[in-house]
Amino acid sequence: MNIVVLIKQVPGNSDVKLDPKTGNLIREGIDAIINPDDLQALETAITLKETLGAKVTVLTMGPPQAIDALSEAIGMGADGAILLSDRAFAGADTWATSFTLGKAIQRIGKFDLILAGRQAIDGDTAQVGPQVAECLDLPQVTYVFDIETVENGYVRVKRRLEDGYERIQCSLPALLTIIGGPVKPRYPEVASLLSACHAKAPIQVWNAADIGVTTADVGMSGSFTQVVKTFAPKFERHGELLEGSAVEVVHNLIERLKQNKLI
Amino acid sequence: MIRSNPEELIRKNIARFVDNEIIPIAQELDNKGEFPRDIFKKLSKMGIFGIRYPRHRGGSGGNTTLFCIICEEISRGLLSVASIVAMQSLMGTNFLFHYGTGEMFEEFFLPAMRGEKIGCFCMTEPDAGSDLGAITTRATEVDDGYLINGMKTWVTDGPEASFYTVMCQTDPSKRLRGIGYFFIPRNLPGVSLSSRFQCLGTRTTPICEVAFKDVFIPKEYRLTPEGEGLNAFLKIIAEIRAMTAALALGLQRAAMADSIKYANERMASGKPIGKFQLVQSKIANMATNLEASKLMTYRATAMIDEGKEALKEATMAKYFATESACSASDECTRIFAGYGYSMEYTAQRYFRDARFLLNGGGTHEVLQCNIARWVGI
Numbered sequence: 286m287n288i289v290v291l292i293k294q295v296p297g298n299s300d301v302k303l304d305p306k307t308g309n310l311i312r313e314g315i316d317a318i319i320n321p322d323d324l325q326a327l328e329t330a331i332t333l334k335e336t337l338g339a340k341v342t343v344l345t346m347g348p349p350q351a352i353d354a355l356s357e358a359i360g361m362g363a364d365g366a367i368l369l370s371d372r373a374f375a376g377a378d379t380w381a382t383s384f385t386l387g388k389a390i391q392r393i394g395k396f397d398l399i400l401a402g403r404q405a406i407d408g409d410t411a412q413v414g415p416q417v418a419e420c421l422d423l424p425q426v427t428y429v430f431d432i433e434t435v436e437n438g439y440v441r442v443k444r445r446l447e448d449g450y451e452r453i454q455c456s457l458p459a460l461l462t463i464i465g466g467p468v469k470p471r472y473p474e475v476a477s478l479l480s481a482c483h484a485k486a487p488i489q490v491w492n493a494a495d496i497g498v499t500t501a502d503v504g505m506s507g508s509f510t511q512v513v514k515t516f517a518p519k520f521e522r523h524g525e526l527l528e529g530s531a532v533e534v535v536h537n538l539i540e541r542l543k544q545n546k547l548i
Numbered sequence: 549m550i551r552s553n554p555e556e557l558i559r560k561n562i563a564r565f566v567d568n569e570i571i572p573i574a575q576e577l578d579n580k581g582e583f584p585r586d587i588f589k590k591l592s593k594m595g596i597f598g599i600r601y602p603r604h605r606g607g608s609g610g611n612t613t614l615f616c617i618i619c620e621e622i623s624r625g626l627l628s629v630a631s632i633v634a635m636q637s638l639m640g641t642n643f644l645f646h647y648g649t650g651e652m653f654e655e656f657f658l659p660a661m662r663g664e665k666i667g668c669f670c671m672t673e674p675d676a677g678s679d680l681g682a683i684t685t686r687a688t689e690v691d692d693g694y695l696i697n698g699m700k701t702w703v704t705d706g707p708e709a710s711f712y713t714v715m716c717q718t719d720p721s722k723r724l725r726g727i728g729y730f731f732i733p734r735n736l737p738g739v740s741l742s743s744r745f746q747c748l749g750t751r752t753t754p755i756c757e758v759a760f761k762d763v764f765i766p767k768e769y770r771l772t773p774e775g776e777g778l779n780a781f782l783k784i785i786a787e788i789r790a791m792t793a794a795l796a797l798g799l800q801r802a803a804m805a806d807s808i809k810y811a812n813e814r815m816a817s818g819k820p821i822g823k824f825q826l827v828q829s830k831i832a833n834m835a836t837n838l839e840a841s842k843l844m845t846y847r848a849t850a851m852i853d854e855g856k857e858a859l860k861e862a863t864m865a866k867y868f869a870t871e872s873a874c875s876a877s878d879e880c881t882r883i884f885a886g887y888g889y890s891m892e893y894t895a896q897r898y899f900r901d902a903r904f905l906l907n908g909g910g911t912h913e914v915l916q917c918n919i920a921r922w923v924g925i
């Protein structure tokens with residue numbers, strides 16, 4: 286079985302600050318980490334490799350520093366990794382990102398399963414996984430927290446719902462987006478991490494030409510959406526305690542709701 | 549070709565482990581004061597204990613710098629866990645690795661790398677601490693081996709150990725030149741342990757006395773060849789001091805991070821206390837000392853990795869980084885004020901744990917004497 290895992294490097298701190306003037310992320314002093322859902326997808330792929338046998342290839346699009354995410358993935362047990370890095374990819378929205386990843390997966394060629402994290406903690410769109418499936422015209426199952434079986438050309442998974450779960454059988458090849466399940470992502474062995482830093486480590490870097498795309502289709506120019514402004518939300522809401530007897534408080538509350546045109 | 553920097557990659561990954569697996573339970577572990585078996589097992593799975601040893605001989609293929617980076621990161625989470633890691637990766641297994649026979653390697657070293665057996669390092673005696681020339685634990689040559697008699701104290705991990713690397717005197721007239729290291733499995737007849745010490749800090753690290761009464765060991769359990777004991781000691785002491793400096797770095801970072809967070813949140817007279825210049829001064833000193841400690845520590849480890857003589861640099865690093873850790877943890881308790889005195893906050897733990905660093909690797913009075921001598925006094 287061939288598995289491709291899509292991962293993204295994100296700022297490793299939920300307390301992200303924005304430069305008030307430029308609206309850009311302040312990255313200084315913040316370690317980049319593998320996005321938590323993606324780490325879970327990676328763990329799922331490596332568990333499948335151990336239980337059923339599989340070749341796991343990890344794919345990320347990002348700046349050269351994203352190499353660390355791939356080294357970590359190799360350290361955890363992935364067989365190969367590809368960094369999509371090209372100035373032309375910069376400024377991509379989720380569509381252009383999905384298109385680029387899709388093209389790279391076509392170049393990889395053989396795959397039975399594509400695993401992605403449900404969403405990235407920096408953008409929270411949850412769009413890239415499903416869009417890659419669309420680009421490649423594949424069936425997809427989102428919010429998967431358990432892969433039960435992979436046999437006879439089908440995968441059977443559990444998919445999280447708000448109040449329970451669904452069991453879904455899906456034909457292969459397919460794309461699954463993964464969320465946290467009972468198995469926590471493993472920590473790589475230090476020896477494997479050191480091997481991943483060697484020149485001979487199975488990590489490749491591909492640019493736009495390598496995946497056969499023109500610069501017009503990717504990055505900023507291939508994007509349908511553009512971020513006009515980024516800002517940190519101001520928390521200006523204040524709580525207010527209504528006091529008095531129950532009857533008074535209820536009257537008071539109804540009055541407030543009316544005042545604010547909520548009822 | 550783009551490749552990750554091994555030092556940054558290892559640091560990042562150990563940091564993830566520390567943030568997820570140690571920091572959330574550090575206070576609880578310290579309160580319980582039990583050997584952190586679960587964490588020890590997890591660390592062994594990551595191949596941490598073999599970081600200084602080559603891959604073709606059971607290690608993970610790193611070096612002293614990487615070892616110290618790991619010690620620093622773990623110490624940021626809980627110093628006592630880092631001290632256990634340091635013992636298992638360095639002092640507890642080093643002489644076994646370099647001088648043990650193939651059989652000893654299979655029976656003790658490899659299991660130690662897997663976290664199944666624990667090794668200790670016994671030099672200090674009830675009547676010989678700083679002055680190691682005065683040790684009286686005796687190795688007497690007999691037919692086919694040695695008889696060991698004596699008492700060791702302050703044995704880190706002693707209660708958990710499977711084997712001890714013991715500094716013994718072979719010829720009292722030679723003092724330091726007569727010392728050698730001997731390998732003593734715990735289960736040999738004549739080895740006995742005291743009860744566990746009650747300590748001020750580093751409370752998950754178990755410590756006890758170990759006594760040897762007519763313990764017979766075969767010839768191959770003499771680790772350092774005759775006349776090489778002192779050299780072996782001088783070689784490892786530089787690395788022990790660099791490692792202790794790294795432990796101090798981790799503690800400084802923890803104390804500083806908590807101080808900054810608290811200073812930004814705690815309000816007094818209508819503003820965060822971090823707005824007061826006297827609080828800023830404490831933080832600025834912590835940051836500056838930390839930076840200097842880092843440079844000194846990793847300069848020493850780089851020299852060790854290059855095979856250079858680094859005892860002076862490592863000694864200065866240990867001295868400076870530890871004094872900085874003591875000062876940072878002290879200032880941290882002042883920034884926390886009343887809460888620094890509460891057992892529910894971290895400040896008190898940093899304050900107590902820092903005191904361990906003053907002794908491990910040599911007291912600062914002795915270190916200062918060394919440094920003064922090296923610069924011409």
Ligand SMILES: Cc1cc2nc3c(=O)[nH]c(=O)nc-3n(C[C@H](O)[C@H](O)[C@H](O)COP(=O)(O)OP(=O)(O)OC[C@H]3O[C@@H](n4cnc5c(N)ncnc54)[C@H](O)[C@@H]3O)c2cc1C
Pocket residue numbers: 669670671672676677678679701702703704705750755904907908909910911912913914917
């Ligand atoms: C938590 C902990 C763990 C330890 N783990 C181990 C271990 O695993 N293995 C091990 O072998 N040891 C261990 N030790 C022992 C440690 O190495 C000794 O405490 C240290 O070497 C000092 O010896 P001492 O305590 O006997 O002090 P002493 O040597 O008695 O010193 C007492 C005082 O006199 C000063 N002094 C002594 N000699 C001089 C001198 N020449 N010049 C100036 N001042 C001097 C000292 O600086 C100190 O202030 C551990 C200690 C602690 C606290």
